[in-house]
Amino acid sequence: MENEGARTETLERGGEVLAMTERTHEISADEVCILIPTLEEAATIGDVIDGFHDHGYTNVVVVDGGSEDDTRRIATDRGAQVLVQSGTGKGQAIREVLEYVDVPYVLMLDGDGTYDPADAERMLEPLARGYEHVIGNRFADMDDDAMRALNGFGNRLINRSFRFIHGADYDDILSGYRAFTTESFERLSLDSDGFTIETELAVECVKHGVDTAIVPISYSARPEESETNLHPVTDGGTIIFALYSLAKTNNPLFYFGSLGVAGIASGGIVAAYVLWRWVQYGAGHEILALVSAAAVLLGVQLLMFGVLSDMLVTLHREQRRRLEQITRDAREHESGRKED
CATH class of the missing domain: 3.90.550.10 (Spore Coat Polysaccharide Biosynthesis Protein SpsA; Chain A)
Known part of the structure; x- marks a missing residue:
């Protein structure tokens, strides 16, 4: 960002x-x-x-x-x-x-x-x-x-x-x-x-x-x-x-997004291993499959949270800039009144 x-x-x-x-x-x-x-x-x-x-x-x-x-x-x-x-x-x-x-x-x-x-x-x-x-x-x-x-x-x-x-x-x-x-x-x-x-x-x-x-x-x-x-x-x-x-508070899209990508990647690796076992040996691994699904789901949620947090931070900064501009305008106006 x-x-x-x-x-x-x-x-x-x-x-x-x-x-x-x-x-x-x-x-x-x-x-x-x-x-x-x-x-x-x-x-x-x-x-x-x-x-x-x-x-x-x-x-x-x-x-x-x-x-x-x-x-x-x-x-x-x-x-x-x-x-x-x-x-x-x-x-x-x-x-x-x-x-x-x-x-x-x-x-x-x-x-x-x-x-x-x-x-x-x-x-x-x-x-x-x-x-x-x-x-x-x-x-x-x-x-x-x-x-x-x-x-x-x-x-x-x-x-x-x-x-x-x-x-x-x-x-x-x-x-x-x-x-x-x-x-x-x-x-x-x-x-x-x-x-x-x-x-x-x-x-x-x-x-x-x-x-x-x-x-x-x-x-x-x-x-x-x-x-x-x-x-x-x-x-x-x-x-x-x-x-x-x-x-976390300055660029939440990067912070939560990187955690989300890590979760999706780790879940994908586990899923690939489960698929390889099934193809190679014809045997599944239900526990690892659940772990893989949970990791991918958590990663997606973190990505979504990162996007929403980034929107909130952007809106906060915009509101702060507006308030600072209003404050500066008010000070200039007050200064002009004193000079008059």
């Missing part, structure tokens, strides 16, 4: 200049919260904070997941506001800390030193043009040793799966460099506690029609003294499963 509600744009870089139209307004550094979730990042967090201070961003919030090294002390010494999350996991940290953010824009990144603070303006520029969510594409300018071959293969597989399942091309849905408006974040229904938060953010942007821009960023290798908490095989499998399970 194609994404019909959101505006998605990939912004290319020519030299160091982004091909963008004129901004609608300027975003000042005071309007931006730099949000950095951390866990055992003492080796890099100081340089990350200093990098943003050098570019004029002083509202830096570090939300820590219970580091046992000097992450919190270093962050405090470098002038960041440090919060300790009440739960565990990156997703829970982001949801918790955003309840206290009182500025309209958030720039979020990992504290491992792989993302460049110099890309901050590039990330925020689409928000000034009216976009609500920005994803930094790491593959646009990645160091040769920044990502192992297995990780690179897994990332590309996950991005292709996202395009196929959810109908949008975000280039790099696992990127940890994000910029978004706090208003758009409040519209998303996020449940992920762990590292699948980026995946859920991407799916929710499609689901809720959040205008999303993709911009090229630089991506560096982790310093040798900084260790990753991710495991390519197990974590990659978890992300793929999350993509599939999230299709």
